[in-house]
Amino acid sequence: MRHGVDHRKLGRTASHRKALMRSMVTSLFDSERITTTGPKAKEARRLAERLITRAKKGKKAHDAGQTHVALAHWRGAGAVVRNTTVLRKLFDQLAPHFMERNGGYTRIIRLDHKRLGDNARLVLLELVDTDKTKKPLMRGVAAQTPEAATGGEVKTPKERVQAAAAARKAKAKKPARDKKDSKAAEKPSKKAGKSDAASKGKSKSNTKAKRSGGS
Numbered sequence: 001m002r003h004g005v006d007h008r009k010l011g012r013t014a015s016h017r018k019a020l021m022r023s024m025v026t027s028l029f030d031s032e033r034i035t036t037t038g039p040k041a042k043e044a045r046r047l048a049e050r051l052i053t054r055a056k057k058g059k060k061a062h063d064a065g066q067t068h069v070a071l072a073h074w075r076g077a078g079a080v081v082r083n084t085t086v087l088r089k090l091f092d093q094l095a096p097h098f099m100e101r102n103g104g105y106t107r108i109i110r111l112d113h114k115r116l117g118d119n120a121r122l123v124l125l126e127l128v129d130t131d132k133t134k135k136p137l138m139r140g141v142a143a144q145t146p147e148a149a150t151g152g153e154v155k156t157p158k159e160r161v162q163a164a165a166a167a168r169k170a171k172a173k174k175p176a177r178d179k180k181d182s183k184a185a186e187k188p189s190k191k192a193g194k195s196d197a198a199s200k201g202k203s204k205s206n207t208k209a210k211r212s213g214g215s
Contacts, residue, residue, distance in 0.1 A: 007043060007046075008039050008042070008043050010039060010040060010043065020040070021043060021044055021047050021080075022080050022081070022082065024036065024040065024044040024125075025044055025047050025048050025051065025080060025081065026080075026081050026082065026083050026086050028044065028048055028106075028125060028126075028127070029048070029051075029081065029086050029089060029090050029094065029127075030083070030085075030086045030089070031132075032126060032127045032130050032132045032133055033124060033125070033126035033127070033132060033133060034124075034125050034126070035111070035122055035123070035124055035125075036122070036123065036125060037115070037120045037121060037122060037123065038108070038110070038121055038123050041108050041123050041125040042108070044125060045106045045108065045125060047080065048105070048106055049103065049104075049105050049106060051077050051080060051081065051090065052090070052094060052095065052098055052105045053103075054073050054076055054077050055073065055077055055090045055091050055094065055095035056095045056098060056099055057069075057073050058070045058072075058073030058074055058077070058091060058095070059091055059095040059096060059099070060099075061073065074087075074091065077090060077091070094127070094130075097129075097130065101128075104128065105127060105128055106125060106126065106127055106128060107125075107126060107128055108123050108124070108125055109123060109124040109126070110122075110123050111123060111124060116161070
């Protein structure tokens with residue numbers, strides 16, 4: 001029986017799993033939205049929400065003048081978020097933003113496409129109600145595609161790869177046609193060659209006739 005099972009192992013060792021969670025949480029706080037698989041997003045969400053709560057407590061302690069408590073929370077969050085810039089953003093921007101919110105700082109949105117290669121289901125893990133995440137539902141894909149920025153149709157990654165491959169094939173075909181056209185322009189046609197030979201033959205016969213008549 002699976003008593004006391006607290007987390008997903010994700011097919012990794014403990015050290016690899018901790019490093020993965022640190023990297024994902026740091027990317028989430030930095031860009032406020034990441035694309036990953038479902039199990040990894042659920043594990044990263046647990047850690048991210050605990051860190052936001054710690055940052056809120058540290059911010060409150062700092063405002064109350066309890067610097068030793070604030071420093072303890074800062075160091076505790078810094079053990080996970082190793083980037084100082086992102087750690088400062090967590091305490092100075094995200095903690096005040098979620099100060100009136102009691103939990104539920106993140107959301108997971110399932111995407112309609114899967115990852116190329118292993119066909120894994122992809123999801124968006126994002127912070128709630130930030131400036132970057134107040135846009136429509138397909139904002140994660142729209143932010144990465146020029147079609148959505150201009151109001152066009154948003155394509156899935158597979159469709160974008162297929163379109164790029166078709167464009168590369170079209171570009172590869174065009175120079176070959178141009179080379180053929182240039183070679184055809186350089187080489188004289190057979191009819192032109194025959195007409196030139198005929199004209200030369202006529203000119204030679206005329207010169208011979210003139211010489212014979214003159215003699």
